[in-house]
Amino acid sequence: GNSVTQMEGPVTLSEEAFLTINCTYTATGYPSLFWYVQYPGEGLQLLLKATKADDKGSNKGFEATYRKETTSFHLEKGSVQVSDSAVYFCALSPYGANSKLTFGKGITLSVRP
Protein backbone atom coordinates (compact mmCIF):
# COMPACT_ATOMS: atom_id res chain seq x y z
CA GLY A 1 0.00 0.00 0.00
CA ASN A 2 0.90 3.66 -0.06
CA SER A 3 2.87 5.26 2.74
CA VAL A 4 4.62 8.53 3.56
CA THR A 5 7.53 8.88 5.95
CA GLN A 6 8.55 12.22 7.42
CA MET A 7 11.59 13.04 9.49
CA GLU A 8 11.09 13.06 13.23
CA GLY A 9 10.40 16.34 14.97
CA PRO A 10 9.96 18.81 16.42
CA VAL A 11 12.28 21.22 14.67
CA THR A 12 13.33 24.55 16.18
CA LEU A 13 15.14 27.15 14.08
CA SER A 14 16.19 30.75 14.39
CA GLU A 15 14.65 33.32 12.08
CA GLU A 16 16.35 33.47 8.64
CA ALA A 17 17.75 29.95 8.99
CA PHE A 18 17.54 27.45 6.11
CA LEU A 19 14.85 24.81 6.42
CA THR A 20 14.72 21.27 5.08
CA ILE A 21 12.01 18.82 6.06
CA ASN A 22 12.52 15.35 4.64
CA CYS A 23 9.73 13.30 3.12
CA THR A 24 9.93 9.95 1.35
CA TYR A 25 7.10 7.88 -0.02
CA THR A 26 6.12 4.41 -1.14
CA ALA A 27 3.41 4.13 -3.75
CA THR A 28 2.27 2.17 -6.75
CA GLY A 29 2.00 3.97 -10.03
CA TYR A 30 2.48 7.70 -10.30
CA PRO A 31 1.09 9.49 -7.26
CA SER A 32 0.71 13.21 -6.80
CA LEU A 33 2.62 14.73 -3.90
CA PHE A 34 1.59 17.50 -1.53
CA TRP A 35 2.73 19.52 1.43
CA TYR A 36 -0.01 20.69 3.77
CA VAL A 37 0.48 23.13 6.62
CA GLN A 38 -1.50 23.72 9.77
CA TYR A 39 -0.94 27.07 11.45
CA PRO A 40 -1.91 27.42 15.13
CA GLY A 41 -5.69 27.54 15.51
CA GLU A 42 -6.35 26.98 11.82
CA GLY A 43 -7.33 24.07 9.59
CA LEU A 44 -4.96 22.21 7.30
CA GLN A 45 -4.26 24.04 4.08
CA LEU A 46 -2.43 23.15 0.92
CA LEU A 47 1.06 24.64 0.77
CA LEU A 48 2.27 23.22 -2.54
CA LYS A 49 1.93 20.24 -4.83
CA ALA A 50 3.70 18.36 -7.64
CA THR A 51 1.99 15.98 -9.98
CA LYS A 52 4.79 14.28 -11.91
CA ALA A 53 8.48 13.43 -11.69
CA ASP A 54 10.85 16.42 -11.60
CA ASP A 55 7.97 18.86 -11.02
CA LYS A 56 8.79 21.57 -8.51
CA GLY A 57 6.01 22.93 -6.36
CA SER A 58 6.49 26.33 -4.78
CA ASN A 59 4.54 28.75 -2.61
CA LYS A 60 5.32 31.40 0.03
CA GLY A 61 9.05 30.85 -0.44
CA PHE A 62 8.78 27.09 0.12
CA GLU A 63 9.83 24.62 -2.57
CA ALA A 64 9.73 20.86 -3.05
CA THR A 65 10.81 18.75 -6.01
CA TYR A 66 9.20 15.43 -6.95
CA ARG A 67 12.14 12.99 -7.13
CA LYS A 68 10.98 9.67 -8.47
CA GLU A 69 14.44 8.08 -8.41
CA THR A 70 14.75 8.65 -4.66
CA THR A 71 10.97 8.61 -3.97
CA SER A 72 11.34 11.87 -2.11
CA PHE A 73 9.60 15.24 -1.83
CA HIS A 74 11.68 17.26 0.61
CA LEU A 75 10.40 20.70 1.66
CA GLU A 76 12.87 23.59 1.68
CA LYS A 77 12.88 27.30 2.45
CA GLY A 78 15.88 29.52 2.26
CA SER A 79 15.02 31.87 5.12
CA VAL A 80 12.31 30.99 7.62
CA GLN A 81 10.23 33.52 9.50
CA VAL A 82 8.48 33.36 12.85
CA SER A 83 5.19 33.23 10.95
CA ASP A 84 6.26 29.88 9.41
CA SER A 85 5.83 28.20 12.79
CA ALA A 86 3.31 25.46 12.13
CA VAL A 87 2.83 21.72 11.63
CA TYR A 88 3.84 20.47 8.19
CA PHE A 89 2.42 17.32 6.60
CA CYS A 90 3.69 15.52 3.53
CA ALA A 91 1.01 13.61 1.62
CA LEU A 92 0.36 11.67 -1.56
CA SER A 93 -2.71 10.80 -3.57
CA PRO A 94 -3.29 8.30 -6.34
CA TYR A 95 -2.58 9.37 -9.89
CA GLY A 96 -4.67 12.30 -11.04
CA ALA A 97 -6.61 12.66 -7.81
CA ASN A 98 -6.65 15.28 -5.10
CA SER A 99 -8.28 13.08 -2.51
CA LYS A 100 -7.80 9.78 -0.72
CA LEU A 101 -4.65 11.33 0.68
CA THR A 102 -2.07 9.31 2.55
CA PHE A 103 -0.38 11.59 5.09
CA GLY A 104 2.90 11.48 6.91
CA LYS A 105 2.88 11.93 10.69
CA GLY A 106 3.57 15.67 10.46
CA ILE A 107 6.37 17.70 11.94
CA THR A 108 6.16 20.75 14.18
CA LEU A 109 8.35 23.67 13.19
CA SER A 110 9.04 26.45 15.68
CA VAL A 111 10.92 29.53 14.51
CA ARG A 112 12.30 31.80 17.19
CA PRO A 113 13.07 35.49 16.64
Next chain:
Amino acid sequence: KAGVTQTPRYLIKTRGQQVTLSCSPISGHRSVSWYQQTPGQGLQFLFEYFSETQRNKGNFPGRFSGRQFSNSRSEMNVSTLELGDSALYLCASSLGVGLNSPLHFGNGTRLTVT
Protein backbone atom coordinates in the same frame (compact mmCIF):
# COMPACT_ATOMS: atom_id res chain seq x y z
CA LYS B 1 -16.25 33.50 2.11
CA ALA B 2 -16.98 31.14 4.98
CA GLY B 3 -14.68 28.17 5.38
CA VAL B 4 -15.53 24.55 6.05
CA THR B 5 -17.68 24.35 9.16
CA GLN B 6 -17.76 21.28 11.34
CA THR B 7 -20.17 20.74 14.19
CA PRO B 8 -19.97 20.10 17.00
CA ARG B 9 -16.40 21.08 17.89
CA TYR B 10 -16.24 18.71 20.83
CA LEU B 11 -18.17 15.58 21.69
CA ILE B 12 -18.01 13.10 24.55
CA LYS B 13 -19.69 9.74 24.15
CA THR B 14 -19.75 6.41 25.92
CA ARG B 15 -18.66 3.08 24.47
CA GLY B 16 -21.45 1.42 22.54
CA GLN B 17 -23.22 4.65 21.66
CA GLN B 18 -23.40 6.10 18.20
CA VAL B 19 -22.50 9.58 17.00
CA THR B 20 -23.18 11.81 14.02
CA LEU B 21 -20.80 14.53 12.93
CA SER B 22 -21.70 17.28 10.50
CA CYS B 23 -19.75 19.16 7.85
CA SER B 24 -20.81 22.18 5.83
CA PRO B 25 -18.49 22.70 2.88
CA ILE B 26 -17.45 26.01 1.36
CA SER B 27 -20.24 27.39 -0.76
CA GLY B 28 -20.04 25.95 -4.28
CA HIS B 29 -17.88 23.01 -3.29
CA ARG B 30 -19.34 19.68 -4.32
CA SER B 31 -16.77 17.26 -2.96
CA VAL B 32 -16.41 16.39 0.72
CA SER B 33 -13.83 14.09 2.29
CA TRP B 34 -13.46 12.87 5.86
CA TYR B 35 -10.25 12.04 7.73
CA GLN B 36 -9.53 10.67 11.18
CA GLN B 37 -6.52 12.07 13.08
CA THR B 38 -5.04 10.24 16.07
CA PRO B 39 -1.63 10.57 17.76
CA GLY B 40 -0.77 6.97 16.92
CA GLN B 41 -2.02 6.59 13.36
CA GLY B 42 -1.87 10.20 12.20
CA LEU B 43 -4.28 11.32 9.51
CA GLN B 44 -6.23 8.53 7.82
CA PHE B 45 -8.69 8.80 4.96
CA LEU B 46 -12.24 7.71 5.76
CA PHE B 47 -14.34 8.45 2.68
CA GLU B 48 -15.07 10.92 -0.07
CA TYR B 49 -18.36 12.09 -1.52
CA PHE B 50 -19.12 13.97 -4.70
CA SER B 51 -22.62 14.98 -5.75
CA GLU B 52 -24.16 12.71 -3.10
CA THR B 53 -22.21 9.64 -4.27
CA GLN B 54 -19.43 7.95 -2.35
CA ARG B 55 -16.39 7.93 -4.63
CA ASN B 56 -13.75 6.46 -2.39
CA LYS B 57 -13.58 4.68 0.93
CA GLY B 58 -10.67 4.09 3.27
CA ASN B 59 -9.88 1.01 5.33
CA PHE B 60 -12.28 1.50 8.19
CA PRO B 61 -14.88 -0.95 9.52
CA GLY B 62 -18.49 -0.75 8.50
CA ARG B 63 -19.32 1.04 11.76
CA PHE B 64 -18.10 4.17 10.00
CA SER B 65 -20.52 5.51 7.43
CA GLY B 66 -21.32 8.77 5.77
CA ARG B 67 -23.58 10.53 3.38
CA GLN B 68 -23.85 13.72 1.42
CA PHE B 69 -26.96 15.75 0.86
CA SER B 70 -28.11 17.61 -2.23
CA ASN B 71 -26.77 20.88 -0.78
CA SER B 72 -23.33 19.21 -0.46
CA ARG B 73 -23.45 19.14 3.32
CA SER B 74 -22.15 15.88 4.69
CA GLU B 75 -22.55 13.79 7.79
CA MET B 76 -20.56 10.88 9.10
CA ASN B 77 -21.85 8.37 11.57
CA VAL B 78 -20.00 6.01 13.86
CA SER B 79 -22.04 3.26 15.47
CA THR B 80 -21.16 1.10 18.45
CA LEU B 81 -18.39 3.41 19.55
CA GLU B 82 -15.11 1.98 20.81
CA LEU B 83 -12.43 3.66 22.91
CA GLY B 84 -10.13 3.63 19.88
CA ASP B 85 -12.55 5.85 17.98
CA SER B 86 -11.44 8.79 20.10
CA ALA B 87 -9.90 11.15 17.57
CA LEU B 88 -10.09 14.44 15.75
CA TYR B 89 -12.34 14.03 12.73
CA LEU B 90 -11.56 16.39 9.88
CA CYS B 91 -13.74 17.28 6.96
CA ALA B 92 -12.37 18.76 3.75
CA SER B 93 -14.20 20.20 0.78
CA SER B 94 -13.17 21.00 -2.76
CA LEU B 95 -14.79 22.32 -5.91
CA GLY B 96 -14.25 19.07 -7.75
CA VAL B 97 -12.16 15.95 -7.68
CA GLY B 98 -9.25 16.87 -9.92
CA LEU B 99 -5.79 18.09 -9.00
CA ASN B 100 -6.76 21.70 -9.66
CA SER B 101 -9.31 21.54 -6.84
CA PRO B 102 -7.32 21.76 -3.61
CA LEU B 103 -8.81 20.47 -0.40
CA HIS B 104 -9.92 22.99 2.23
CA PHE B 105 -10.05 21.53 5.71
CA GLY B 106 -12.25 22.43 8.63
CA ASN B 107 -11.00 22.69 12.21
CA GLY B 108 -12.44 19.30 13.06
CA THR B 109 -14.66 17.65 15.64
CA ARG B 110 -12.85 16.19 18.61
CA LEU B 111 -14.59 13.00 19.72
CA THR B 112 -13.79 11.45 23.07
CA VAL B 113 -15.14 8.00 23.83
CA THR B 114 -15.19 6.96 27.50
